[in-house]
Amino acid sequence: MKVNVLFFARSREIAGVSETVLELKAGATSQDLLESLLREYPLLKEITGSCVLALNQEYLAQDEAKALRDGDEVAVIPPISGG
DSSP states (O other), rough: OOOEEEOHHHHEEEEEEEEEEEOOOHHHHHHHHHHHHHHOOOGGGTTTTEEEEEETTEEEOTOHHHHHHTEEOOOOOOOOOOO
16 A cells, blocks of 8 residues: 655654655554665664654654555654744
8 A cells, every 4th residue: 555654843853755655565553664764764763752743634642553555644753943
């Protein structure tokens, strides 16, 4: 299955792209996707403890392993500071 991944703020800087399409095995979860992202973009490890994932515009809990479907959109959202 193919999942569209969007990168925002610091995650976009680290990945060097604003979006990508990942091919995952059927039955993959959001945690599987995160592991795949870390293999593809190892420097993302610096923010994984503080970023959140959003699946189809709904935030996921930090350790939630939500089932993915073909065509889903996952956003990688790092912490954002204001001023």
